[in-house]
Amino acid sequence: MISVDIGLEFRPKTVYDVDGTSVLSQLYYHLSKTLAEQAALKFAEEHGIDLVTLHPGFVLGPLLQPVLNITSEGMLNFIKKGQEIFPDGTFRFVDVRDVAYGHIQAFEISSASGRYCLVGRVAYSSEAFEILHKLYPAISVPETCKKEKPAGPPYHVSKERAKRLGIDFLPLETKVEEFKAVETEESMSGRGKLACVTGASGYIAAWLVKMLLERHYTVNATVRSLKDPQKTEHLLALDGAKERLHLFEANLLEEGSFDPAVDGCDCVFHTASPVNLSSSIPQVFFFYSLHFRVLVTYKRTFDLRVLISFTQFQAELVEPAVKGTLNVLQSCTKFPSIKRVVITSSTASIMITGKPLKPDTVMDETWFSSPVLSLLSPFKTLAEQAALKFAEEHGIDLVTLHPGFVLGPLLQPVLNATSEGMLNLIKTGKEMSIDGIYRFVDVRDVAYAHIQAFEIPSACGRYCLVGSVAYSSEALKIIHKLYPAISLPDTCKKEKPAGPPFHVSKERAKSLGIDFLPLEVSLKDMVESLMEKNFLIL
Known part of the structure; x- marks a missing residue:
């Protein structure tokens, strides 16, 4: 996010998105990210490269690597000492799994393009600490976190483009809790039931x-x-x-x-x-x-x-x-x-x-x-x-x-009824619906x-x-774009009304x-599943 937000004025009603561009700041990490993105965009345009850039905020969640990275080390110091990472105590939190998933979706969704902000929630550090303290009472709340903060988020980051990638951000409680490598609240919702x-x-x-x-x-x-x-x-x-x-x-x-x-x-x-x-x-x-x-x-x-x-x-x-x-x-x-x-x-x-x-x-x-x-x-x-x-x-x-x-x-x-119907549609163009609408x-x-x-x-x-109402021809065109070996039936080549x-x-x-989830994601995952189970061979 630092290649988007540095130099902008933040207020509670501010919503910033991918149109923002950081000024060249004296914060060297911010500077490196901003200059690297600008150079990449320029190079991609000159050489015809299909480029997508993702802009996560402060990344939380469980670690796979054996050493601390910059955000996990910062969060650890925050937990142990109450040491703030940002002067204003404001964080743009996002889960590492949402960020990883965003990368895959940015490749697999053919219409993905440009820049994507990846921030699940903007909150004060005191809010994160209060969640931690509630989950782990042994972790004491520093004096700095006991001061009253304004109600609501300090500002907002647009999620509209992230939603097009099929991202449904994990709650902050999940990120904070799993940072301690324990079960999330959602994953434990059925315990004892x-x-x-x-x-x-x-x-x-x-x-x-x-x-x-x-x-x-x-x-x-x-x-x-x-x-x-x-x-x-x-x-x-x-x-x-x-x-x-x-x-x-x-x-x-x-x-x-x-x-x-x-x-x-x-x-x-x-x-x-x-x-x-x-x-x-x-x-x-x-x-x-x-x-x-x-x-x-x-x-x-x-x-x-x-x-x-x-x-x-x-x-x-x-x-x-x-x-x-x-x-x-x-x-x-x-x-x-x-x-x-x-x-x-x-x-x-x-x-x-x-x-x-x-x-x-x-x-x-x-x-x-x-x-x-x-x-x-x-x-x-x-x-x-x-x-x-x-x-x-x-x-x-x-x-x-x-x-x-x-x-x-x-x-x-x-195969169940709809998967068999979709397989027949892909292989022969045979409709399950008389009007071709699904x-x-x-x-x-x-x-x-x-x-x-x-x-x-x-x-x-x-x-x-x-999730969406569409003609079968629209679905088959998406599949054909993802898998060119799947040919379009003649019935799908006829023009359908827009919308x-x-x-x-x-x-x-x-x-x-x-x-x-977007239709593209459902169709791709279904075709992959049909191929994996040998119902569809390309």
Whole structure:
């Protein structure tokens, strides 16, 4: 940051960004950084080098090297002696892991360019010392830190460009605490807590189990068969699984099947749901769904003959989803230790309303799908409706999450519906959506949202989880740019309207602390994962 900020006047309302340039100061370290950047920018421009510069502040966090660097030595002297590093006692803190991640993102995100400020928080040294003292009472607070400081940060550093790199800065408490090589508050948030995850072998659920274990939760995970290694091995391989993961066999249609798994739990995450997209049902109901919507649009009579497979559809998808959800909730009523239930639903239970979707349309949590208008929404919508009614009648604290088309790396060894759909799109250009429009969200954002939906006391109701709405052609162009060997299907070469076809509100997702990963990151990580598991060979 010293190549950006030296010579600027700082006030509480000041927000400085990458447009700042340090004056040539008498502080030799500052001088060296400023002159080096100026020389690099000039040389890169003259020689056509694609150059990105990162500007971290005062770097904190755990050390890998065996010796002290300048910031760790400064922090150590500050802890032991109260010796200030900066005359005004003001620090621009950033975690070393955020800085390292920023470097990788600056290379991997093709649109990255120019300069990026990397500062998680601006604070007085006394604030950092008070955090340390609270964590470690044996560390006394120096007299200089006991003096009252103005409320709020002394000034601000813009995070806007850093967010484009997908950086969600770690809290200062994490940096200060891990400087002492102990567990972070977030990573310990599950200590002493027991959570149940149903359908744990699945795409979203496996990531949820991974994140819960990382936060020191003990996890009861249900799968359909303990004898199937494809449902258990990737879970047992997770860090912390040996000590804190317990697997249970459970059947959605069997009443009481989930009792052993939810017994004594603090929270139940119900992710299990039937998605049988390999049978003949989807073709029939895809036609039914499309045909019905067209007829409704033109106010014409609906031909009931397309419902020929309705009984089979009910038996294989709707009944397991609704009855399975009610069976899980029924088990939850038996154990008063359960504080909250979080259910994984879908935007399919939100968006199919018959309303036209236009570029100025903003879909939000107040929308409810009509069960008769699409293939996926019937069982998701009916399961949610049944869950809400049951929860209200039995006093269950219930939160429902509604992700869109989930992307990102796979933990499980088999393809799920969206990863298989994305693989087919990449290899053959075959669409999963009839209009080629997708509501993309990263699997890691979805898993994290589940934990936040439990841990944040004020969380309630429904949450849309969609990072971006885009045409499939946009996604494939990003993939082609990252992997030129992947050719674009002819359908993607047709021009699409500029901008998103519609919008999904992010306001409630933000209240869970979700800062969605960029689509580029999700796509790249998914392609890498598909190649690693040999589903995609270039």
